[in-house]
Amino acid sequence: MSILVTPDTKVLIQGITGSFGARHAKLSLDYGTKVVAGVTPGKGGQLFEGQVPIFDTVEQAVRETGATVSAVFVPPPFAADAILEGVDAGLDLVVTITEGIPVIDMMRVKHAMKGSKTRLIGPNCPGLVTPGTGEKSHGGCRIGIAPGYIHKKGNVGVVSRSGTLTYEAVWQLTTRGYGQSTCVGIGGDPINGTSHLDVLKMFNEDPETEAIIMIGEIGGTAEEEAAAWAAQHCKKPIAGFIAGATAPEGRRMGHAGAIVSGGQGTAESKIEAFRAAGIEVAETPSDMADALIRRMKRA
Numbered sequence: 001m002s003i004l005v006t007p008d009t010k011v012l013i014q015g016i017t018g019s020f021g022a023r024h025a026k027l028s029l030d031y032g033t034k035v036v037a038g039v040t041p042g043k044g045g046q047l048f049e050g051q052v053p054i055f056d057t058v059e060q061a062v063r064e065t066g067a068t069v070s071a072v073f074v075p076p077p078f079a080a081d082a083i084l085e086g087v088d089a090g091l092d093l094v095v096t097i098t099e100g101i102p103v104i105d106m107m108r109v110k111h112a113m114k115g116s117k118t119r120l121i122g123p124n125c126p127g128l129v130t131p132g133t134g135e136k137s138h139g140g141c142r143i144g145i146a147p148g149y150i151h152k153k154g155n156v157g158v159v160s161r162s163g164t165l166t167y168e169a170v171w172q173l174t175t176r177g178y179g180q181s182t183c184v185g186i187g188g189d190p191i192n193g194t195s196h197l198d199v200l201k202m203f204n205e206d207p208e209t210e211a212i213i214m215i216g217e218i219g220g221t222a223e224e225e226a227a228a229w230a231a232q233h234c235k236k237p238i239a240g241f242i243a244g245a246t247a248p249e250g251r252r253m254g255h256a257g258a259i260v261s262g263g264q265g266t267a268e269s270k271i272e273a274f275r276a277a278g279i280e281v282a283e284t285p286s287d288m289a290d291a292l293i294r295r296m297k298r299a
Contacts, residue, residue: 002130002182003157003202003209004093004119005069005141012037012067014058014074014082016048021073024097024145025052028071031148032132032139037061039070058082058089071127071143072096079123080105087118095143096122096193106191113193120193126163126185129170146170146183154179156292157203159196160215161188162243165285169213169241172289181209188217196226204234211237213292214279218244219265224273231277237299239292240274241282242267 005011011028015021016038026049029035037055038048044056055061058070070091074082079098086094101123113120121128127144131151142148147167152174160166166185173180184199186192196214203209212234216223223242230238245267274281280295282288 002141003199003206004121004128004182004184005130005143007032007130007132007139007141008034009069009141010034010036010065010067011069011071011141011143012039012058012061012065014039014070014072014086016040016052016054016073017043017046018073018075021071022048024071024073025049027148028142031142033142036065036067058085058091062089062091067091069093069095069143072098072122074098076100076102080109083109083120083123084112087113087116091118093119093121094193095125095127096120096187097125097127097144098122099124099189101189103189103191106189110191110193121184122187122189122192124189125187125192126166128182128184129180130182131180144185146185150174151183152179155181155208155210157181157199157206157209157212158183158215159199159203159212160185161196161217162215165215165241165243165288168285169215169288172286173213173292176289176293178289178292181206190220195222197222197229200226200230200234204236209236211292211296212239213288214238214240215288216240216242216270218242218267218270221265223270227270227273227277227279230279237280237292237295238278239280239282239288239295241285241288241291242270242274243285245271 017040131153132140282291
């Protein structure tokens with residue numbers, strides 16, 4: 001099984017005619033993702049790659065194609081409205097790849113989404129991949145910018161704030177013969193739609209996810225909250241890594257949310273929370289898969 005998306009998920013791409021959106025839409029099609037629609041205002045009626053119909057609005061795309069998930073590649077000034085357009089159209093999931101969305105815009109989005117059926121992943125995230133069973137995992141579902149070829153169908157769930165560390169963990173797992181159920185990049189912005197805890201709960205409930213890698217960063221308390229929940233409720237082996245252990249206090253490192261302030265959100269506090277919850281801690285990025293293997297051997 002998988003979480004959030006399957007190889008049968010129908011995907012639409014907002015911003016499909018932009019250079020970035022077009023490049024990754026093509027890669028998703030090549031991966032086997034069911035990209036059934038694109039949305040670019042003013043370009044309705046055209047075809048992308050001669051096969052994917054383009055619509056002026058998300059509502060039209062959903063009505064005509066039955067798409068349930070959107071990937072947002074819309075420039076930052078317009079991305080918040082693009083997310084809310086997906087919410088208004090009743091999508092199950094909106095995956096926002098765009099980085100640089102103003103915090104005030106995301107505050108508005110979060111407020112407007114209260115009570116809606118739509119789940120948001122991102123912004124500023126690499127998206128998610130549920131690997132398929134075909135050659136090089138073709139036939140899976142790739143939404144976003146992750147390199148599809150590194151994935152392998154299997155039973156390890158991956159959740160991460162960092163795109164590149166997600167790819168590193170996936171590649172390590174694949175080269176060691178461990179496939180993935182679903183890999184979710186939740187993004188590193190201070191205001192986002194889905195947390196480590198949200199994804200951890202989904203992996204815990206997925207009968208075919210047998211082990212989990214959770215990758216965090218300095219800043220905020222989301223990793224500690226997820227670890228505390230896992231200690232009480234998750235019996236599956238978990239390995240974790242926290243990036244930013246050498247970051248000086250008060251300095252932004254990488255993602256907008258990766259900042260330590262007033263002693264909160266330090267790498268030390270997160271690592272301590274992981275260890276207290278029985279999560280095997282990877283000391284370096286190159287140790288992530290091996291840390292999970294160590295934890296599975298102790299299970």
